[in-house]
Amino acid sequence: MDEKKKTETGFGSDALKDPRRIVFITKKTSAKVKGDVGRQAMSYPKLILREAIVLEILTILMVVVALFWDAPLEQLANPLLTPNPAKAPWYFLGLQELLHYFPPIVAGVLIPGLVIVALIVIPYFHVNVEGAPLWANSSLRRLGMFSVVVVVLLIFFGIYQAWTIFIPTLVMAGVAGTTYFLPGQGGRFGTYLRARPLSWWIMTWFIIVAIILTEIGTHFRGPGWSWVWPWR
Amino acid sequence: MTSWENTIERLRRTPVWQSLFRRGPARTNRTRSVAVFGNIFLHLLPVKVRDASLRVRATYYLGSITFFLFVILTVTGVLLMLYYHPAVPEAYQDMKDLRFVVSSGVFLRNLHRLAAQAMVVFVFWHMFHVFYRGGYKPPRQFNWVVGVGLLLLTLFLSYTGYLLPWDQLAFWAITVGTNIISYVPILGQPMRFLLLGGHGIGENALLRFYVLHIVILPLFAIILIAVHFWRVQKDGGITLREEHGRKEKD
Amino acid sequence: MSEPKNPTVSSSLEKPEDKEGLSRRDFFNEIAAGALGVAGLGAFVVSVRYLSPNVLFEPPTNFRIGPPSDYQVNSVTYLANQEVYIVRTSDGLFAQSAICTHLGCITQWKPELEMIACPCHGSKFRKDGSVEHGPAPRPLQHFAVRMMPDGELMVDLLELVKPTQILKV
Incomplete structure (x- = not known):
């Protein structure tokens, strides 16, 4: 292509030979810097050194504990004899506790499946990204929806007599509802709670129920999955 | 000097x-x-990195600790493999050998077991910490999903490892767990059959869990860990407390 | 595809195309995609076939349990190796699975309670296998029992029967 001619006339008429560059400037964009990132440090050596120290401390702690604590080993597996009670690994005991209350399709498939899906979709919901306080607009509609969901959940847990889930749910919903009806009270803790978004309430509820169920499954269940007190 | x-x-x-x-x-x-x-x-x-992200309170090094536990598990796991046969009842006898015959065998098994439990704890803790910091928000949505994948892989890794000692604890925990799968509509029974390589938990199941535990799941975990680290960098570093407009006093 | 506003510019950026039907390039693209799909599906099916063992070394599914006189009236006998209960009532005799229908734990006969109890999640079954309470969704599975010509009984684990079917002895 004749380079000289191009600079003189700008563009040739054949778009295949001289593709045009067009810049679109849409609304809400500009070339301005997004924000000040603040002071920065070089990863090497500052970050690497800290990570190395963490690795060292962690390894030392693990080795020390491993020297004094023995991994459990029971009898040789016997398919003919179920130990009583037969417990899953501790992190699945919450799930096993659910299996005690609900039919397996609900406790074993539906609930864990929903938890995983819920975790994955968290970042793709506008309400979670925005993170506005739960009662930001003091909207009655939201309070209505909230109450309906809570009542449905409570009825569901009540039907299956899952009181160890029913009570924490009731308490959590009660606290969340109280922050709606008592604006400006409760001191710093009240102010803190009122600023929490919906996702915070759901996640906190999930963590509390999960911890309670795991704890019950670990220490409060004996032969035949009956209730026992760990100190007896 | x-x-x-x-x-x-x-x-x-x-x-x-x-x-x-x-x-x-x-x-x-x-x-x-x-x-x-x-x-x-x-x-x-x-x-x-930003100075602020080097503060201990920015991360509590939860992600780093999870990763280092994975490193410890890989090292101890490879060493344990040298004395382990995925067969019935040799697997159980190997556990006894590790305890009574192999030098430092009991220590390596303890360390492996301990680090496995700790990794489950730290992976959850890391996730909750990231959640409360708003670390799932744009532009970090995808890395949150990768993290959920790593959580599941950690649980599967721990679960498949649970069967390997072939003791009563292992056998019945896996029996209960795999029977849950059979409640999945339509595909449940075939999936359980494929996972166990039979109708019950036997030699085939032990071998399959072993292969999953030492090759397939760690391979996926390593790939996802690499993506996870890479995306932390590409998505603008770790999430700082001030980042999402929730200015709180430390 | 919508018609561009300035056809001379935008269409000249694309390759000349036969508007009537598939271009040669589209045709080959579709053939290639189809071939990949078929190959992928085939690989999946073959992999699943490979992963399902064809020969299993599992316990036999039918076995002899001796003459009916071995089992007293109103007794529940647990056969450990086969994981079945042989229950004899005044009506007759039947065989039912000892595997809990909830999550596959081995249940235990509790004579003092007249109940079959599961240690894992607390399910309880009556003597006839029906659910007394607990998370178990179905009654215990009953298996066919037959009288052999030599007077011994035989249980077939592959032949599932209704709880009402009882062998009169």
Whole structure:
């Protein structure tokens, strides 16, 4: 292509030979810097050194504990004899506790499946990204929806007599509802709670129920999955 | 002290050292940058980090600890493999051998078991911490999903490892767990059959869990860990407390 | 595809195309995609076939349990190796699975309670296998029992029967 001619006339008429560059400037964009990132440090050596120290401390702690604590080993597996009670690994005991209350399709498939899906979709919901306080607009509609969901959940847990889930749910919903009806009270803790978004309430509820169920499954269940007190 | 530094300095000038690192001592910001992006492992990390993200309170090193536990598990796991047969009842006898015959065998098994439990704890803790910091928000949505994948892989890894000692605890925990799968509509029974390689938990199931535990799941975990680290860097570093407009006092 | 506003510019950026039907390039693209799909599906099916063992070394599914006189009236006998209960009532005799229908734990006969209890999640079954309470969704599975010509009984684990079917002895 004749380079000289191009600079003189700008563009040739054949778009295949001289593709045009067009810049679109849409609304809400500009070339301005997004924000000040603040002071920065070089990863090497500052970050690497800290990570190395963490690795060292962690390894030392693990080795020390491993020297004094023995991994459990029971009898040789016997398919003919179920130990009583037969417990899953501790992190699945919450799930096993659910299996005690609900039919397996609900406790074993539906609930864990929903938890995983819920975790994955968290970042793709506008309400979670925005993170506005739960009662930001003091909207009655939201309070209505909230109450309906809570009542449905409570009825569901009540039907299956899952009181160890029913009570924490009731308490959590009660606290969340109280922050709606008592604006400006409760001191710093009240102010803190009122600023929490919906996702915070759901996640906190999930963590509390999960911890309670795991704890019950670990220490409060004996032969035949009956209730026992760990100190007896 | 000075003789030590002299030795290092002389070592640095040898052709072998220079072929290994292809850079001078990391005394300037340029060579410090090269130290990170010129290294295949370190290049997953950013060259620079914000001062604020170096504070302990920014991360509590939860993600790092989870990763280092994975490293400890890999090292101890490979060593344990040298004395383990995935067969019935040799698997159980190997556990007894590790305890009573192999030097440091019981220590390695303890360390492996302990680190496995700790990794489950820390992976959850890390996730909850990231959640409360708003670390799932744009532009970090995808890395949150990768993290959920790593959580599931951690649980599967721990679960498949649970069967390997072939004791009563292992056998019945896996029996209960795999029977849950059979409640999945339509596909449940075939999936359980494929996972166990039979109708019940036997030699085939042990071998399958072993292969999952030592090859397939760690491989996926390593890939996802690499993506996870890479995306932390590409998505603008770790989430700081101030980032999402929730200015709170420390 | 919508018609561009300035056809001379935008269409000249694309390759000349036969508007009537598939271009040669589209045709080959579709053939290639189809071939990949078929190959992928085939690989999946073959992999699943490979992963399902064809020969299993599992316990036999039918076995002899001796003459009916071995089992007293109103007794529940647990056969450990086959994981079945042989229950004899005044009506007759039947065989039912000892595997809990909830999550596959081995249940235990509790004579003092006249109940079959599961240690894992607390399910309880009556003597006839029906669910007394607990998370178990179905009654215990009953298996066919037959009288052999030599007077011994035989249980077939592959022949599932209704709880009402009882062998009169």
